[in-house]
Amino acid sequence: MLEEVGAGPMPEAGEASAEKHAGVSRRSFLRGLGAATAATAVVSHVAVARAGNGWSIGLDGIPPEKLKQMYTLMLKSRWWEEGMKEVFLGGKDNMYGAFHISVGEEASSVGVMAALNEDDYIASNHRGHSHLIAKGGDIDKMSAELMFKETGYNKGFGGSMHITDASRGILGMNGIIGPQYLFAAGAAYSAKVRGTQQVAVAFGGDGSVNNGWYYSGLRNAALYKLPVIAVVENNGYQISMPQQRTNSLINLHDFGAGLEIPHEAVNGMDVMAVYTVAQRAVERARAGGGPTLIETKTYRYYDHAGLAGAKPGVLGAFGLPYRSDSEVRAWIAEDPIPRMRRQLVANSIITEEEADATEAEVKQLVAASIDAARAAAHPKQDAALGHVFANALVKPSQFIA
Amino acid sequence: MLEEVGAGPMPEAGEASAEKHAGVSRRSFLRGLGAATAATAVVSHVAVARAGNGWSIGLDGIPPEKLKQMYTLMLKSRWWEEGMKEVFLGGKDNMYGAFHISVGEEASSVGVMAALNEDDYIASNHRGHSHLIAKGGDIDKMSAELMFKETGYNKGFGGSMHITDASRGILGMNGIIGPQYLFAAGAAYSAKVRGTQQVAVAFGGDGSVNNGWYYSGLRNAALYKLPVIAVVENNGYQISMPQQRTNSLINLHDFGAGLEIPHEAVNGMDVMAVYTVAQRAVERARAGGGPTLIETKTYRYYDHAGLAGAKPGVLGAFGLPYRSDSEVRAWIAEDPIPRMRRQLVANSIITEEEADATEAEVKQLVAASIDAARAAAHPKQDAALGHVFANALVKPSQFIA
Amino acid sequence: MAVKPGGYAVLEAVQNEMRNDPHMTMLYEYQRPIAVSPMGQVIDLYKEFGEPRIPDWGPIDEEWFVGGAAGIAMTGVRAIAHVPSMCSLRCFELVFNQVGKLRHMTGGQVGMPLVIWQDAAGRMPGMAGQHADAGQEALYAAIPGIKVVVPSNPYDAKGLMTAALRDADPVIFFHYSAIDTVQTDVPDESYEVKIGEAAIRQEGSDITIVGFGPAAIEISRAAPMLKDAGISAEIIDPRTLKPLPVDALVASVKKTGRLLVVDHGHETLGTAAEIIASVAIGVPGAKVARSTFPDAPPPGAKEMITWMTPDADKIVQAAKVMMG
Amino acid sequence: MAVKPGGYAVLEAVQNEMRNDPHMTMLYEYQRPIAVSPMGQVIDLYKEFGEPRIPDWGPIDEEWFVGGAAGIAMTGVRAIAHVPSMCSLRCFELVFNQVGKLRHMTGGQVGMPLVIWQDAAGRMPGMAGQHADAGQEALYAAIPGIKVVVPSNPYDAKGLMTAALRDADPVIFFHYSAIDTVQTDVPDESYEVKIGEAAIRQEGSDITIVGFGPAAIEISRAAPMLKDAGISAEIIDPRTLKPLPVDALVASVKKTGRLLVVDHGHETLGTAAEIIASVAIGVPGAKVARSTFPDAPPPGAKEMITWMTPDADKIVQAAKVMMG
């Protein structure tokens, strides 16, 4: 079915790329243009993103295998979500439940995760598909979980918003905003107790800085010098609230100043830049230097949740009331995947052909994972009475004896 | 009974003052000396206090009446608490319940309150006697409340920790650490809604910065540019926890940097310095400039709660396990009351005789308030079923019909 | 007078009270207070009242809504805190130790004209552990000093919100999304549904069936099926959980001798526990039972959550068991 | 084997389990984990285990203790969060939406070996609104996925803490200060009091009297007075609130036909509500009643709070009413 998914390479930055937008027909692109507004807002937003020391830092000293793996992971995250999007839009599978798409933010997850070891911890949020895939998550189990199948990561108990892989240090996605900062600090504290070199990374959106758990997690990480990295993925919106309406800071990472925590922003659309910043933080954490606060300036191409404004084969959601289409296109022009592809090819780490082959391979894996999920069994209804406690079932109190 | 209360003037700073310690007999003073330790800790702590731009700023341009009123309020706060201390120690009144003494911190409350109008709001904490008296609280109702009498501020429902005077913008003391920052922000928001020029001040200890409500209150005050002033009274301890064990910051006010809130520290033992800093903040707030975070470096002469280490007629509690007596004496040497007296006399705003007369007067008022409280009635036991709701009693469910 | 969706009906109440009180203020998060009636009338509170009474959005910080609104209320200005469904307990400590206690603790000095408009998700398939909850009204009802209402249809929702906004005490208003589509005529003019007054939806003699909000909806769905089964059910929607209208419940069970409480909340210490306890005390010898969502979080898969949720079929089945 | 204060008995349990588990970690606030036995032995966990397993104090941030400890537990390291009494609900949302749900929400992947050692004040005169609370165990018992224990004496406290620290699931341990001075022999060696097992303190045939923690203490004070009044009371201390040992309660009331539940918590939706509901369902026709602290915050003045608190006299009075 993946032929439905926008085929061809990722969109390239720059005017000329109009036709090249992944699967964007000339018509829909022009329709988009028609709806475009508030160009200034866009520009300033992109400017902010660039401001976050978002220069491209080159590939020197990084093993080609590692670079290829990072590229492949971005593709995997991108095409898995695009694939699931097609499944939702297709309608044949009667999909239901939450679906928060990370597309556009892959560089933020892959760049950070590239700096981690397999046994490091991450605590994620509702928009965590990309975090999971970047940390080595199994897309077969993810596809099955989105279909609430027994073979899913959470056996159908969780769905998109709660995917967890304890075996990979993935403490889980979470539907509540904020606790990941406490969990990451706790996991880091546990590493200290066990005397390991593990670090713990909390991923949250720009909205996750709004409540007290963010403060508590960072404050205690600073107090106990815990190996914690807080990654605030600032995509400019909280559902449909503009980030600026909810915070008096322009640069969210500046909050670190008040806790004397090292903090910096980075262009979240540049995976190599994110990787460099994350490496600095990881080294500091492992060296006992305590927490770091990183703000990745990024963007979600789709709506907050679900698929309003999304079309099969079209990258991104357009015509949404709270943002302009030209803003969306401006960010798509910054897309991290073609950017890395250009770098890899320019540095002859891969050829265009190899890049296409990798992308095709990834699409096949995604397609296979979806087909397997379709074939899998639904959970038994009374399975729900388990997993409340480790060794006991709860009572089916909906029925009267 | 007030003859028991250390008579004579407040202790003066400097060696020579040994004999002059309010009611400190030579013997007890020497006993104290014997127990003295950790002089270095003291020095550094006092150094920190001095560092908080704690120069004495002179009295220029402040009407004598205002200065006299500030001095009288400090005396009133000091001698009311000293008076209640004697009542607790005396034993005749079978006192019970919480008793958190502010003695030593009077300059922090009087200095701030001197910058406020009568209709401004304050939200206080468990150590709020001095806040209340400085805001114009009625010591007759306070004495009665500490004896849980019907005539008390809270009709015997609250006791020391919950005294409230809604009629004076005193939103109340509170037994829980932290909510005052939310309440002050809310009260300030209300002022904005009503279009008044009122400001709202939250008073908290160094421990109150540890939880999320502090963050939430300040963050939203900054977001909505609310006329809020957060006064963190850093007395170095949280019960018996040293403040340094609970915070990675040396200067708590530096937290303001992360929220881009104006912030400064001040010598909390110098009422004129506190007044100046508070005035700056109040002007900013009334001008629409948003919140200010002030840290007053101060000290409580007594134990966290109750009277361990306290003696009749002796100023301060000595021999406590978590702090050194020399530290206590070093702070008493900084006592704000004699300091202001020196200033007023030196500037011939009052004579020594007038100062003594004022102090004697205040003691009489305190004595009268205590006698009146003793004579007052206890609440009826079933009064407790009222005030849960405005217009209904709750059921006495302890009894079976 | 017309059928109106619940969200619109509630906003009619808020709009009317805000028009009558020049200071009343509402803090909210991401759900703009905008609604459109079937006849196309638009209520847009932000447009009508604007900053600061209706801020332009609100941060993801429920403690600010409730703690800040409590601060507003302490100054005598009536406040509404609209809290999203998935974090109905983020402010529990503030409601417990502050909102519910301040009047009493201060000997009656501090009033708290605060309404917490608490959205509630209900047992929605696919939303999983944190976004398909129900029954948290029982947790708030356990707190002294606050009132708790749980409407089951747009008419009651508007009337109870109006009553809450005129009450001198803090009221938490549980707004289950399931009630929004229930068809009731909602008068355009303002009216109150008295807090503490139960609604007897149907008279009967065999068994008293009681439930709030989403459970009340399922009970009304079960009504015709019960009739077909030859069971004469007295159906009561208490509407207010605190103060619980015990007399109406006791009177009914004295007549029927049987009580079935249905709740989409959990079994242990859910609303059914208090209702059964009150009735068991008041009507010795009555036969009592409860059908509730199990003591488990809500799973995502529809196979599981649908099976766990008391619905019309399970209610009829339960009633039969109690009759037989 | 000797009489030991409750605080010491609990620390014996914690010390023993921390010795057997090299990673077990405890976060706490201002109550240093130090205690002295009547024989002068000192337990000082900070001295024995030190940083980081026992930090040097902790900030006034209960959300850190519980949220951080949950994070520790999620990594498979057993954690204890010792929370002071006056803010027993500061972490309610975290326990509700995270601690109690994560295992289920993740399909069994995430374990939560966490013990919340919750101090509880009890109805102390003079401490007023926020520092004289009781009954919050009922709020936690309403949350799926956690177990709740409420010891009423040092022996049970040590045994239940040991059991909690060996349990695979999160347990909240309510430690009322009133139990510390109850005289029970406490073995030096480690032992468990099984979670979910009630203690029948006295057999009787006229009436079953049930209560937890401080209420259980008052019931035992009432025992001799009941005897003098010629009432044969069966006295049960459930010890575990969740899972509630319903069978033991039902069996007893089947025998006595009467149930009196005593609780220092509130009337509405307190532990008494669940106990009465469970028994009323299990024993049709039983006569049931509850004597609880009213639905009001605790006032400071001793005249008021003493009158409001169920004690031995009120229990005897209530039992007489039920017998007569």
Ligand SMILES: Cc1ncc(C[n+]2csc(CCOP(=O)(O)OP(=O)(O)O)c2C)c(N)n1
């Ligand atoms: C405590 C809490 N409050 C509100 C919500 C509802 N909610 C879910 S996602 C979201 C917006 C989050 O925005 P952000 O943190 O920027 O992440 P993004 O969705 O942009 O990736 C909100 C308000 C929630 N899940 N938890």
Ligand SMILES: Cc1ncc(C[n+]2csc(CCOP(=O)(O)OP(=O)(O)O)c2C)c(N)n1
């Ligand atoms: C939320 C909360 N946690 C814990 C306590 C217990 N407690 C009461 S006072 C206090 C210490 C407060 O220290 P600080 O804020 O510095 O004020 P100070 O007593 O020094 O004036 C603590 C921990 C409380 N009242 N509220």
Ligand SMILES: [Mg+2]
């Ligand atoms: Mg965002």
Ligand SMILES: [Mg+2]
């Ligand atoms: Mg302090």
